[in-house]
Amino acid sequence: SSDLGTPEQIRKFVTPTCSGETKMCFAITEPNAGTNSFAMSTLATRNDAGGWTLNGQKVFISGARDADHMLVVARTTKASEVKQRTEGMSLFVLDMKTPGIKLTQLNIQVETAERQYLVFFDNVELPADALIGEAGKGAKLMFVGLNSERLLAAGAAIGLGDYALAKAVAYSMDRKPFGKPIGSYQALQHRMAQAKAQLEAARLMTYNAAERFDAGEDAGAHANMAKLLGSQAAVAAVDVALQTHGGYGFDRDYDIVTLWPMVRLMEIAPINNEMLLNYIGEHVLGLPKSY
Ligand SMILES: Cc1cc2nc3c(=O)[nH]c(=O)nc-3n(C[C@H](O)[C@H](O)[C@H](O)COP(=O)(O)OP(=O)(O)OC[C@H]3O[C@@H](n4cnc5c(N)ncnc54)[C@H](O)[C@@H]3O)c2cc1C
Numbered sequence: 166s167s168d169l170g171t172p173e174q175i176r177k178f179v180t181p182t183c184s185g186e187t188k189m190c191f192a193i194t195e196p197n198a199g200t201n202s203f204a205m206s207t208l209a210t211r212n213d214a215g216g217w218t219l220n221g222q223k224v225f226i227s228g229a230r231d232a233d234h235m236l237v238v239a240r241t242t243k244a245s246e247v248k249q250r251t252e253g254m255s256l257f258v259l260d261m262k263t264p265g266i267k268l269t270q271l272n273i274q275v276e277t278a279e280r281q282y283l284v285f286f287d288n289v290e291l292p293a294d295a296l297i298g299e300a301g302k303g304a305k306l307m308f309v310g311l312n313s314e315r316l317l318a319a320g321a322a323i324g325l326g327d328y329a330l331a332k333a334v335a336y337s338m339d340r341k342p343f344g345k346p347i348g349s350y351q352a353l354q355h356r357m358a359q360a361k362a363q364l365e366a367a368r369l370m371t372y373n374a375a376e377r378f379d380a381g382e383d384a385g386a387h388a389n390m391a392k393l394l395g396s397q398a399a400v401a402a403v404d405v406a407l408q409t410h411g412g413y414g415f416d417r418d419y420d421i422v423t424l425w426p427m428v429r430l431m432e433i434a435p436i437n438n439e440m441l442l443n444y445i446g447e448h449v450l451g452l453p454k455s456y
Contacts, residue, residue, distance in 0.1 A: 206221055207219065220289070241255040254301070256297040325428055
């Protein structure tokens with residue numbers, strides 16, 4: 166849909182990102198707003214040149230230093246000046262070489278290729294065509310991206326869970342401190358079986374949500390459930406892999422403990438599981454909002 170970018174924006178930013186020629190990072194999280202994205206204070210105001218001036222800060226932005234472009238969610242109307250919290254949000258794509266962008270690397274312990282950054286925008290001047298879609302109507306566009314991001318997170322979590330569980334199974338067949346493989350002990354075997362069942366259930370939910378997304382349906386509830394179940398299944402799988410490996414699980418060279426920060430993070434980011442439960446409670450079950 167043209168709401169999601171003009172043909173020119175797609176040509177300039179999306180096509181080279183998909184082909185790997187350029188890199189894009191995504192910036193929504195702010196130090197003060199945190200999970201409450203609608204409370205963000207990064208503000209873009211119209212400038213005399215017909216473009217925008219961006220001020221504010223973002224935190225935890227993955228890969229910002231290596232990125233050529235950033236997709237940034239900002240307010241074009243302050244949160245205090247809109248009737249509905251979802252109004253006044255806008256999406257911009259900016260060139261990371263634009264003057265006024267400052268990055269500070271954070272000291273995050275997860276095993277990923279990219280690092281995270283605190284990003285400052287100090288009077289960053291953006292051209293008019295940096296805006297995606299209509300000013301103030303970015304919230305709806307944002308959720309198209311966020312639902313697919315949740316599916317990606319579910320897929321990544323399930324993949325990590327599969328990897329950890331396969332290692333647990335293989336190790337438990339070999340390891341025989343009492344003469345029999347530890348994989349024959351139900352204390353371990355049942356936990357591995359439980360993790361397997363959780364992973365398969367999460368996989369089905371993820372495929373189901375992906376089908377809905379591809380069919381153009383509202384995939385919000387299912388994408389949220391997929392990310393919730395996927396991250397929990399991954400935690401269960403890495404946890405039993407750690408248990409199975411005993412002390413060796415904590416040797417980085419066995420590549421089990423190295424997975425732990427990542428799978429635990431997946432219960433918290435890109436969105437914490439509590440918010441997913443809130444969504445299911447409110448929007449699927451029709452219960453009152455709790456926060
Ligand atoms: C390695 C890493 C990479 C990241 N990459 C990016 C990125 O590329 N771009 C980006 O924009 N952001 C990124 N993030 C940020 C990430 O999305 C946020 O950290 C996450 O959404 C949680 O926000 P917060 O840390 O401010 O937690 P807070 O909002 O402070 O929440 C803290 C905890 O409180 C609980 N909580 C909060 N609100 C509620 C509620 N309403 N109901 C119940 N419980 C609640 C949850 O348990 C939550 O974990 C990244 C973070 C990390 C650590």
